[in-house]
Amino acid sequence: MKLVVLKFLRDLPAVLGLGIVLFGLFVAVFANQLAPHPDAAFQSNLLQRFKPPSAEFWFGTDNLGRDIFSRVVLGTRSAFIIAFTVVGSAMLIGVPLGLFAGYLGGWRTELIMRLTDVVLAVPQLILALALAQLMKPGLDTAMLALTLTYWPFFTRTVYAETRRLKSSLFVEALQGVGASTTRILFLHILPNAASPIIVRATIGMGFTILTAAVLGFLGVGATPPDPDWGLAIAESRKFLPETWWFATFPGLAILVAVLGFNLLGDGLRDLFDPRLRRSR
Amino acid sequence: MSEPLLKVSNLAVSIRGDEGVARVLDRVDLEIPRGRIVGVVGESGCGKSTLIKAILGVLPPRAEIEAGEILFEGRDLAHASPQVLAREVRGSAIGFIPQDPLLALNPVFRVGTQMLETMRWHAPPQWKGRHRERLVELLGAVQVPDPEKALDRYPHEFSGGQRQRLLIAAALSCQPRLLIADEPTTALDVTTQQQVLKLLRDLVAEFGLSMLFVTHDFGVVAQLCDDVSVIYAGQTVEAAPTRRLIDEAAHPYARMLLACHPDRATELGGIPGSVPSPYVPPTGCRFHPRCPIAVAECTSRRPDLQRPSGDHSIACPRHHLTLPEAAA
Amino acid sequence: MLLFLIRRLLLAIPALFGLMVLTFVLVRVVPADPAATLAGETASRQQIEEIRKKYGFDRPLYEQFGIYVGQVVSGDLGNSVFSNRPVAADVRRTLPATIELIFSALLLATLLGIPLGTLAAVRHNGVLDHTVRIATVGGLAVASFWFAIMLQLLFSMELEWLPLRGRIGVNIGAPANVTGFFLIDSLLAGRWDQFVSSLRHIALPAITLAVPALATIARFARAGVLDTLQRDFVQYETAVGYPHRRIVWIYVLRNSVIAAVTQIGLLFGALVSSAVAVEAIFDWPGLGSYAVQAILASDYKAVLAVTLVVGVIYALINILVDLVHGLLDPRVAEQL
Numbered sequence: 001m002k003l004v005v006l007k008f009l010r011d012l013p014a015v016l017g018l019g020i021v022l023f024g025l026f027v028a029v030f031a032n033q034l035a036p037h038p039d040a041a042f043q044s045n046l047l048q049r050f051k052p053p054s055a056e057f058w059f060g061t062d063n064l065g066r067d068i069f070s071r072v073v074l075g076t077r078s079a080f081i082i083a084f085t086v087v088g089s090a091m092l093i094g095v096p097l098g099l100f101a102g103y104l105g106g107w108r109t110e111l112i113m114r115l116t117d118v119v120l121a122v123p124q125l126i127l128a129l130a131l132a133q134l135m136k137p138g139l140d141t142a143m144l145a146l147t148l149t150y151w152p153f154f155t156r157t158v159y160a161e162t163r164r165l166k167s168s169l170f171v172e173a174l175q176g177v178g179a180s181t182t183r184i185l186f187l188h189i190l191p192n193a194a195s196p197i198i199v200r201a202t203i204g205m206g207f208t209i210l211t212a213a214v215l216g217f218l219g220v221g222a223t224p225p226d227p228d229w230g231l232a233i234a235e236s237r238k239f240l241p242e243t244w245w246f247a248t249f250p251g252l253a254i255l256v257a258v259l260g261f262n263l264l265g266d267g268l269r270d271l272f273d274p275r276l277r278r279s280r
Numbered sequence: 281m282s283e284p285l286l287k288v289s290n291l292a293v294s295i296r297g298d299e300g301v302a303r304v305l306d307r308v309d310l311e312i313p314r315g316r317i318v319g320v321v322g323e324s325g326c327g328k329s330t331l332i333k334a335i336l337g338v339l340p341p342r343a344e345i346e347a348g349e350i351l352f353e354g355r356d357l358a359h360a361s362p363q364v365l366a367r368e369v370r371g372s373a374i375g376f377i378p379q380d381p382l383l384a385l386n387p388v389f390r391v392g393t394q395m396l397e398t399m400r401w402h403a404p405p406q407w408k409g410r411h412r413e414r415l416v417e418l419l420g421a422v423q424v425p426d427p428e429k430a431l432d433r434y435p436h437e438f439s440g441g442q443r444q445r446l447l448i449a450a451a452l453s454c455q456p457r458l459l460i461a462d463e464p465t466t467a468l469d470v471t472t473q474q475q476v477l478k479l480l481r482d483l484v485a486e487f488g489l490s491m492l493f494v495t496h497d498f499g500v501v502a503q504l505c506d507d508v509s510v511i512y513a514g515q516t517v518e519a520a521p522t523r524r525l526i527d528e529a530a531h532p533y534a535r536m537l538l539a540c541h542p543d544r545a546t547e548l549g550g551i552p553g554s555v556p557s558p559y560v561p562p563t564g565c566r567f568h569p570r571c572p573i574a575v576a577e578c579t580s581r582r583p584d585l586q587r588p589s590g591d592h593s594i595a596c597p598r599h600h601l602t603l604p605e606a607a608a
Numbered sequence: 609m610l611l612f613l614i615r616r617l618l619l620a621i622p623a624l625f626g627l628m629v630l631t632f633v634l635v636r637v638v639p640a641d642p643a644a645t646l647a648g649e650t651a652s653r654q655q656i657e658e659i660r661k662k663y664g665f666d667r668p669l670y671e672q673f674g675i676y677v678g679q680v681v682s683g684d685l686g687n688s689v690f691s692n693r694p695v696a697a698d699v700r701r702t703l704p705a706t707i708e709l710i711f712s713a714l715l716l717a718t719l720l721g722i723p724l725g726t727l728a729a730v731r732h733n734g735v736l737d738h739t740v741r742i743a744t745v746g747g748l749a750v751a752s753f754w755f756a757i758m759l760q761l762l763f764s765m766e767l768e769w770l771p772l773r774g775r776i777g778v779n780i781g782a783p784a785n786v787t788g789f790f791l792i793d794s795l796l797a798g799r800w801d802q803f804v805s806s807l808r809h810i811a812l813p814a815i816t817l818a819v820p821a822l823a824t825i826a827r828f829a830r831a832g833v834l835d836t837l838q839r840d841f842v843q844y845e846t847a848v849g850y851p852h853r854r855i856v857w858i859y860v861l862r863n864s865v866i867a868a869v870t871q872i873g874l875l876f877g878a879l880v881s882s883a884v885a886v887e888a889i890f891d892w893p894g895l896g897s898y899a900v901q902a903i904l905a906s907d908y909k910a911v912l913a914v915t916l917v918v919g920v921i922y923a924l925i926n927i928l929v930d931l932v933h934g935l936l937d938p939r940v941a942e943q944l
Contacts, residue, residue, distance in 0.1 A: 118623055118629075123881045129903060133906065133908065213751050214881075218888070244761055251758065256749075259749040371848045397859075
């Protein structure tokens, strides 16, 4: 364990990723305390519209005179909540399905895997758009749509791992002593499949933040006056090129957050699976 | 005696690894007289393939030639520039036959394309425009059926023996003076192995070549080689004409290695212990931890390669002693 | 080869059929009363009943599904709820623009990404290698719609080098329709001005889409070349006197490119996704813009048609990728 930590610490990009993610978590949790103008994040103040970045308003103000820095900080909370909810729920659906599909065989496996084929037959965003549009648009439906389109990624990952582990000696031994299927799956196979799930989840966080931002931008995600990164960029378009800061900073926030999860995910993959090392 | 084609003396190569510096070759001496086939024998990990890479100038970036020289036709390859090695040695003066022809061939190019690439850069200028013609001839000489068509096929479409024949032809394509073969028959089954060995023997005679043949198998050496050098832990421990070495092996390691050969072994024995790590080699004689006749002196003084008679060199001062029955 | 094609097409059918079930369920089953939804909130009961009859909602579900499948297979994607025009015609009109855009982006990404990844691998752990590694991770983290706006801000609004939106200059007009791709049609028509205008219009959206694709391709090219450089044949090729440059750029690269090609199928999905927002930003008259308009107008027929069409194209692209894979790798070609 100690060795693993040391090995991880030597991978500088991964450490940077972990740093960004932890920092993001910190900002998300203490958003209300960290935002310098918590009131000016929601309340419009037409007297101070379109102020460029300054000592008082680090990222400037928007069309309603709200402090963009405070809104970016509060948007971190919303982005992280979306990412954790979506990836968490997708795991709750996808992981058990993958376990059963990998272990059971027969028509049940076929059914589960063909279902993942169907969901994966269309790029995630397109299907999520269709789903979100059919239900009442809003943040909740957007999260539901993202969850309903992301679980197959977990199912595929877990399916492959379970298939591999199913034929291993220790599982055969457990079957021999009469352990129940659920027990074998959740107490013995699942822990052994943990690392690919963790890697998939980490990268999924970044991916979800990106996709959720697109949904917000297209108007099927967060609704005004929520401080949402994607939504803010959509609102900013009407005021270009004069208020460049309005569009720039929320986008940079997305970039940094996604970068953090991607670097961390890559680092974890290297750590867990030396065969896939991207840096030799 | 005339000047040998290749003369390696006192060669030392070290490789920087994660665990420190490994002396992979340490005092290798080797002579290849013109027109002769010289075998180099040793267990895996003794430095055979590093020796080949050093001669060809394709050592990995972390390796370094620390001492010694590699005289080829009077020119020192150990200190030649990479450009000279690339332009005038590899593929031109020295032809190379690899161990596993399937791994050595590029899977996504036609074999003809691959063989012509060497000729494109290394064939004599007057052959221009006739490279393919020459290859077809050579494939005939190595007995590949339907040479014209063979050139247009991909590596995976041939059998193991056919592929090895293709690579032998490739090695011969630019009229080399020396052939280097790296255990070219280990990946083949026994009958194919015999055919390939015979082919090599005939070709070397027909083209008037010299050959360096690396192997761990004394049986192959006995069939093919005129002379043989035994290497242990990066050092030449004994060298002699093949017949002589087989009959009168003197170095304890060579004697034990010969005794291991299935044709001779009275029981399944092998040499106790294993090749020492090149990171922390034993002091004194490298073989003393496994040697049945080692004495205190062997642990402190490193024996030099001596030449008690004209064509027999041995790196062991106690070589005249009999080995205990259990070992030999 | 032909057999392979037929087999792959047959294999794609179950997933596409499943997709039709899914879209059908979404439209006809999820809303409590589709007829009421269709009729709108102000409709009277009688109007709702008329719509129910007209669209066949009063029939059993399996019958409705049968009709739906029949319509889709015959190319009838229904009429837009919003404009009442046939959706299929809209798709035919917008699809070429999207394909032109995506192919341009993919071409750009491949032409830059493969050499970049290869160079990084050859100079492993050098300055260029580290730069490429950081840039590729960064490229995958950029939100395309934001990057599109940044490009507009810089190149269209500040510097005024490139047009802000559209597919071709308004006063120049579209070239005569042959392929539907302006870059090709303008050349076919011999209209240099149209070609230049198309090129200037496609530049920014194509660059936007190319960024994440470029990052992916460069990553895979780099990893592929690094892997291939470890293989035995590289040692052999060096030992028999191939020049180093030719080993890397011909003999190694061909092996690594094969691995990268299999990624292009996945990339296509990412590109289509990004294209939705990016087309809307650049007013690119493609399927993405159409989808966004449909979403904003709650035109569910159009949204589902786009979903289905993208699914079909996605399946076709993956078959195409397998074919190209076969052409590049003789060992796979044998199985075609």
